[in-house]
Amino acid sequence: MLKEQSVSRQAAHKYEAPDYYMVDDLLSEEHKLIRQSVRDWLNEHVSPYINEWAQNNHCPTNLVKEMGALGLFGPSLPEKYGCPGLDDIAYGIIMQEVERVDSGIRSMCSVQGSLVMYPIFKYGSEAQKMKYLPKLASGEMMGCFGLTEPDHGSNPGGMLTNYTDEGDHYLLNGSKTWISNSPFADIAVVWAKNEEGRIHGLIVERGMEGFTTPKIDNKWSLRASDTGELVFDNVKVPKENLLPNVSGLRGPLGCLDKARYGIAWGSIGVAMDCYYAALRYSQEREQFGKPIASFQLQQKKLAEALTEITKMQLLTLRLGQLMVEGKATSAQISMAKRNNVDSALQIARETRQILGGMGITGDYPMMRHMMNLESVITYEGTHDIHLLITGYDITGINAFR
Structure with missing residues (x-):
């Protein structure tokens, strides 16, 4: 490892979080134990290397399964689906620790837990939950979230990505951009308009014909996180992949x-x-x-x-x-x-x-x-x-x- 990283490594291991108003007194012992376990893992496996990863625009996907085993993906979702079943304060504390090390690593976790696992849990069928959530929680499978488009960011309701009902499947066309995790994601939760212009979510799997995920390079920011596009060219999506319990924005x-x-x-x-x-x-x-x-x-x-x-x-x-x-x-x-x-x-x-x-x-x-x-x-x-x-x-x- 590079010599110039020695100071930052030492600082990471000696890190002490400021707590001027004794906010820790308002946390449970479980919250503090969770924080310490996450902090210890990050100090050993991420802090010593994050500068090198950022300098080299490297996303550490090799750590995904360890991150899953630690409970970083969907920590506040139920144990029934292979998740830790923690409360939202514990989820926040985990995100605080992860982003202390790097926003790009936290982005990887946030997308997986909040933008892929959460909509499947909240809006999906029981079959979808059982099929995807345990694998997403463990890191066996990674996901991304397709909402932003090249011409529709702050106005997602103007999206052009759409799907049509072809009888035994849906036909999906359009594109999304600035998508964290897309270059390596196994699935994408994609928001698109049906023939009536109503927005629905679909689970699109890597390997479906016409579905590609070009990587966005030349970034000055989030360099330890992979960002890309989602491109849909007449992608056949099985009807069982539609999230059934929500419509609209x-x-x-x-x-x-x-x-x-x-x-x-x-x-x-x-x-x-x-x-x-x-x-x-x-x-x-x-x-x-x-x-x-x-x-x-x-x-x-x-x-x-x-x-x-x-x-x-x-x-x-x-x-x-x-x-x-x-x-x-x-x-x-x-x-x-x-x-x-x-x-x-x-x-x-x-x-x-x-x-x-x-x-x-x-x-x-x-x-x-x-x-x-x-x-x-x-x-x-x-x-x-x-x-x-x-x-x-x-x-x-x-x-x-």
Whole structure:
């Protein structure tokens, strides 16, 4: 392994999450045990190598089955389907730990659990659940989520991908883009319009004639995650692959709520990682005969970062409680996703400055986190769209049209 990774490896193993308001006291012992087991695995199997993977645009698909065995895929889905059966706070804590290491790795988990497994569980038949969920939970099978199109991102209702009823099967045509996991996914949960223009979900399997998944290269962001397209050219989809229990945009949007919730937690992990690395560096780096942590402007950056992290923790833990109680609204989830990703991005930028030139190297996580967050602040609803969702919720006036 490269010598320049030694510092970041050491930092990963010595990592201590900030907890200024003792939020840990509000977690159960089970939550903390889950967090520690995930943290230990990540520190051994991902943290030492993530810089090299990101530099080389490598997605570590070789770890998928270990990730499944650890319970990273669909952790809040029932044990009946081979899942851990944890609550939504545990799910959030897991996403926080995974994204602390890298947003691309968390994206792989989020897509699998929230955008593939969750819609099959929520909208699928019992036969579909039994066929797919255990294999997806174990990592034997990987999936992706097809909603965004080249010309329809923030307006998914304008999608052009469609299917027709051909008697004994459906015929699917169209394309999707910016799809995490698509280059290696075994199945895709695809949202398309029927002949009446109504949106439905279909499970499309790799190997179906006319179905291809071109990879998107030349990315500056999420370089440890594979992104691609989904292309459907007269793909014959068996009728039993239609998700029977939902129609309309509420299907895919319900999945996005679950994913956005995970992002709200995950971005806290990014902020914590940047803060901790900057704090350690500032205490060790000397200028003018003393540690730079002694200078007012550096303390300002650190104090503001910790304040924002604390606000993120409290906002998201309360959201998690509402999720567990079944009371969380889409608008509340949007607020948390928007706030936390934006705060994490600002923390990454400010803490990077504490490190000076060293902050742009792979020895430290800030620059990689910054580039990743530029994607996270856009996907699963852009920063501006989430603002308008909140605006609509508080005024009752739709600014989208």
